[in-house]
Amino acid sequence: MAITKPAPIGADSHEPPGHDPELQEVDQKHEQHEKQKHEQHEQQKHEQHEKHEQAAGGPRESKSPLVLTMLLLLLVLLQGPIRGALSAPVMQSWMTVFVAVLVQALPFLVLGVLLSAAIAVFVPASFFARALPKRPALAVPVAGMAGAVLPGCECASVPVAGALVRRGVTPAAALAFLLSAPAINPIVLTATAVAFPRNPEMVLARFVASLLVACVMGWLWQRLGRTDWLRLPERPQYEGQSRGAAFWGSVRHDVMHAGGFLVIGAMAAATLKAVAPASWLRTAADNPLVAILALAVLAVLLSICSEADAFVAASLTQFSLTAKLAFLVVGPMIDLKLFAMQAGTFGRGFALRFAPATFALAIAGAVLTGAVLL
Amino acid sequence: MNRQAQAAVLFLTGAALLHAGLTNLYLRYVKAGLQPLLLLSGGVLIAAALATVWYEWRGRKGEAGNLPEEGHARGDDGQAHSDDGHGHVHHETRVSWLLVLPLLALILVAPPALGSYSAMRTGTALQQPFGYNALPATGPLRLGVVDYASRAVYDHGRSIDGRQIKVTGFVALDHGGRPYLVRMALNCCAADAQPVKIALTGKIPPVLQPDKWLEVTGTYTAERTKDPVNNGPIPYLRVTAATPVPTPKDPYDESWNN
Numbered sequence: 267m268a269i270t271k272p273a274p275i276g277a278d279s280h281e282p283p284g285h286d287p288e289l290q291e292v293d294q295k296h297e298q299h300e301k302q303k304h305e306q307h308e309q310q311k312h313e314q315h316e317k318h319e320q321a322a323g324g325p326r327e328s329k330s331p332l333v334l335t336m337l338l339l340l341l342v343l344l345q346g347p348i349r350g351a352l353s354a355p356v357m358q359s360w361m362t363v364f365v366a367v368l369v370q371a372l373p374f375l376v377l378g379v380l381l382s383a384a385i386a387v388f389v390p391a392s393f394f395a396r397a398l399p400k401r402p403a404l405a406v407p408v409a410g411m412a413g414a415v416l417p418g419c420e421c422a423s424v425p426v427a428g429a430l431v432r433r434g435v436t437p438a439a440a441l442a443f444l445l446s447a448p449a450i451n452p453i454v455l456t457a458t459a460v461a462f463p464r465n466p467e468m469v470l471a472r473f474v475a476s477l478l479v480a481c482v483m484g485w486l487w488q489r490l491g492r493t494d495w496l497r498l499p500e501r502p503q504y505e506g507q508s509r510g511a512a513f514w515g516s517v518r519h520d521v522m523h524a525g526g527f528l529v530i531g532a533m534a535a536a537t538l539k540a541v542a543p544a545s546w547l548r549t550a551a552d553n554p555l556v557a558i559l560a561l562a563v564l565a566v567l568l569s570i571c572s573e574a575d576a577f578v579a580a581s582l583t584q585f586s587l588t589a590k591l592a593f594l595v596v597g598p599m600i601d602l603k604l605f606a607m608q609a610g611t612f613g614r615g616f617a618l619r620f621a622p623a624t625f626a627l628a629i630a631g632a633v634l635t636g637a638v639l640l
Numbered sequence: 641m642n643r644q645a646q647a648a649v650l651f652l653t654g655a656a657l658l659h660a661g662l663t664n665l666y667l668r669y670v671k672a673g674l675q676p677l678l679l680l681s682g683g684v685l686i687a688a689a690l691a692t693v694w695y696e697w698r699g700r701k702g703e704a705g706n707l708p709e710e711g712h713a714r715g716d717d718g719q720a721h722s723d724d725g726h727g728h729v730h731h732e733t734r735v736s737w738l739l740v741l742p743l744l745a746l747i748l749v750a751p752p753a754l755g756s757y758s759a760m761r762t763g764t765a766l767q768q769p770f771g772y773n774a775l776p777a778t779g780p781l782r783l784g785v786v787d788y789a790s791r792a793v794y795d796h797g798r799s800i801d802g803r804q805i806k807v808t809g810f811v812a813l814d815h816g817g818r819p820y821l822v823r824m825a826l827n828c829c830a831a832d833a834q835p836v837k838i839a840l841t842g843k844i845p846p847v848l849q850p851d852k853w854l855e856v857t858g859t860y861t862a863e864r865t866k867d868p869v870n871n872g873p874i875p876y877l878r879v880t881a882a883t884p885v886p887t888p889k890d891p892y893d894e895s896w897n898n
Contacts, residue, residue: 330645334740341744352749355757362751366669366830368742372657373674376681457827460896463770514691521688522646525653526735529742539831540758548870574828577896581765581834584870610735 356540364536367603370571371421371528376521378422382429383516387509391434402436406484409439410477413447420448420572420598421528421607425520428498428611437496442484445624448572448598449476458594461576465587467639468576468594475595475635479628486623497613527610531603535569538602542567551584558589562629565597572598588636595632600624641736647692649739654685656746665746667890668753670829753891754833756812756850759822763870765834768794780804780857785823786836786893792875797860807838807877808855808885811848814868819848821856821877826892833892839865842878853888857881 341348352361398405416423427444431437448454450473462468507515550560561582570578575597579590600621609617641649660666661678670678745751769790775781781803783791788807791800809821812835819840824833842858856879863876 330641331648334645334648337740338744341748345748349749352751355755358751359754359758361745361749362669362754363831365742365745365751369657369660369666369669369678369746370674370829370831372653373677373681376684377677380684510691511695514688514695517684517688518646518650518692521650521685522641522736522739526738529738530735532742535831568831570832571828574832577827578832578834580767583767583872 360536360540363539364532367532367535367569368528371532371603372525374571375421375425375524375528378425379517379520379524381416381422382425382520383513385426385429385433386516387513389433394430394433394435398435398439402438402488403485405436405439406442406488407477407481409435410442410446410480410484413443413445413480414450414452416447416451420601420604421524423447424604424607424611425524428520431496431612432498436488437491437493438484438488441487441620442480445483445599446477446480449473449480449595454572454576454598457573458576461580465640468587468591471591471635471639472594474639475591475628475631476598478635479595479599479624479631482627482631483624486627495613495616495619497615498611523610524607527606528603531569531601531606534602534606535567538567547582548584551582551589554586554589557585558592558629558633561585561589561593562596562625562632565593566601566625568597569601569603570597587640588633591636591640592629592632595635596625596628599628641734643692643696646736647689647696649736649743650685650692651689652743652747653739654682654687654689656743657682657685660746664889665750667892668751668830671826671892671894672890674828753887754824754830755810756822758833759810759812759820759824759835759837760814761869762835764789764837764867764872764874765825766790766793766836766872766874772799775799775803780806782806784893784895785809785821785838786825786895788877789836789838789875792838792860792877793864793873797862800860802859804857804880805859805877806855806857808853808888809838810851810853810891812837813848813850819844820874821854823893824891825896826894827896830892836893837867837874839874839876840879841876842880843882844879845882853885854882855885857883 352358398408413423416426423444426447427440430440430443455469455473458472459466459469547560547564551557561579565575568575568578575594579593582590582593605617605621608620612620657678660669661675661682666675666678766786766789772791772795781800783800783805785807788800788805791797807821809823812820812822814820820837821840822835822837824830824835826833840856840858841861841863845854856877858877858879858881861876861878865874865876866872867874
């Protein structure tokens with residue numbers, strides 16, 4: 267148990283291990299004593315519940331409400347100086363974008379989290395077995411098309427895809443859903459049509475290219491993906507709890523967890539928006555191939571909500587339509603915010619392999635579709 | 641982070657979203673259409689916080705009563721396991737602490753809407769509109785920055801030539817000190833906000849502070865310039881008078897959303 271750890275560590279740091287028999291003996295006694303104490307805890311569960319939690323979670327973890335209160339108090343007291351430091355235009359612009367990304371993304375994250383909790387608690391696993399074709403190769407395009415019914419931006423699709431994998435949906439299909447949902451739902455396609463009033467073919471191109479890339483990624487995962495890459499973080503067991511407890515437990519866990527990673531992504535996006543100069547784009551627009559790459563990279567860095575990215579793409583007037591298509595296909599599939607959230611939901615090893623593959627395939631898909639349709 | 645702290649962060653985040661959504665604070669960061677979703681998600685977060693506290697409390701009371709039945713024992717085992725302090729859970733809970741940052745930024749600082757700093761780093765986002773609304777036949781015209789700029793550039797000022805025009809926006813100065821009247825146009829949130837700029841000429845006030853909001857009265861002029869950032873077109877407005885005004889309720893131009 268965690269409580270026994272400090273003693274051996276302390277001994278190690280003072281003396282080489284095993285040199286002082288007396289100290290070891292003391293340690294052992296100490297350990298035994300703690301064990302006995304712990305058993306007592308188990309017997310008198312109610313009274314000792316808090317101490318038990320302390321022993322299990324480590325002393326620092328159990329102090330978190332205190333830490334939180336102190337932190338808040340300190341910040342309230344130091345408001346003046348902090349405000350002064352934050353009043354520089356760069357910092358203000360950074361903070362505005364940071365807060366804006368979160369205020370915009372949180373409602374969609376909450377929507378996705380509610381949906382994922384509902385899937386985890388109320389939808390039986392057998393439902394997905396019946397709804398999706400048995401063969402994974404067929405399940406991938408079906409799941410990809412199903413992405414069209416989740417009206418929201420990319421923040422909602424990550425927790426939902428996580429819940430699908432936990433519910434026994436084949437990962438290839440869940441990943442196709444993860445990639446297609448933010449790009450091909452009706453809200454996003456309507457926004458694209460409004461942003462490109464003179465190029466209605468852009469809507470079709472976006473739909474086709476996004477669905478294509480999502481399906482290819484799904485099939486690719488089915489061929490090459492290994493289950494040990496996909497490490498879903500452990501979460502509390504919900505069996506034996508009432509449905510309400512399980513539902514709210516899942517909501518709490520997902521918001522705290524995915525929310526933390528969303529903050530990382532928002533910080534990265536705000537830094538780029540506030541610091542990186544926009545003028546380098548002008549030089550990139552001259553070469554058609556560089557232009558496509560530049561806009562794909564920009565889509566990753568800016569991390570704009572997929573409901574709004576069409577308007578930003580439309581304003582990049584000096585770029586070709588194919589380059590804009592690359593921006594629209596890459597953005598909803600992979601960006602800084604999404605990468606952080608995927609790493610949190612599916613594990614870092616997964617995200618490090620999945621993100622570059624998605625990026626490369628999304629560009630290829632956009633160029634291919636652009637050559638045919640635009 | 642243990643359950644109580646998680647409940648506290650959830651509650652505060654929900655309360656901050658409700659606060660932002662119920663006042664005009666949210667308009668500094670996102671489009672007006674997002675208000676219902678903001679309020680809803682704030683409510684859900686508060687409910688999650690209350691549910692966490694409630695189940696925690698009931699769990700303890702249940703354990704106090706009778707000796708654990710099968711179900712309870714299992715649930716508790718799962719909890720003990722997940723709080724056991726091995727790497728994964730620690731990593732996870734540490735990430736959750738980051739949620740405190742936006743909370744502090746929103747409650748304590750409440751950063752202002754994007755202003756001249758962002759506007760001068762980004763090229764004008766003026767685009768040719770579908771068409772133009774009919775304007776009142778007489779009296780001074782009250783136009784938005786986007787409306788004036790698109791009529792001046794793409795309609796060659798046909799509908800506004802010779803009329804007295806009033807435009808509201810904030811001041812931005814470029815490197816040479818040339819003044820612009822700017823409004824940020826927004827589609828979803830401030831991360832995608834883009835400026836639309838009008839260059840000022842004529843009777844410009846002697847001292848111009850960047851980010852100060854002005855109501856400028858003036859007339860159309862055919863003169864134009866190019867945005868140094870993206871070569872986009874920027875029309876001029878010949879100023880006859882300028883009065884300082886407070887920051888409008890919605891600092892962004894959302895005309896593209898409709």
